[in-house]
Amino acid sequence: MGAFKQAYLEDGGLKDYLEERIQSGDLNSMQIGIAKLVIDKGPDALSEKQRYHYDNFIIVEEDTADCYRCQCSFPSSEIYENDGMCSWCAHRSERD
């Protein structure tokens, strides 16, 4: 778990976030069940398989950042390498 995600989970916004994800229509019925389980009992209650879905399909948006040049979303792990830009803009700015 990255530092960003850890901070996110600790600030108390997790439950609201999961409720938003349930409402979003992006999750299938199994993933909705997993999200509800986490709201009820916390992420520690998940089995290994449930945890996989949770980490990869339910908790997703906090791992992206918006590029300040083109406003696209990209993985937040790249923000440190590219100075707040997506890799495409980083390449462009090198050329400018």
Ligand SMILES: [Zn+2]
């Ligand atoms: Zn960009």
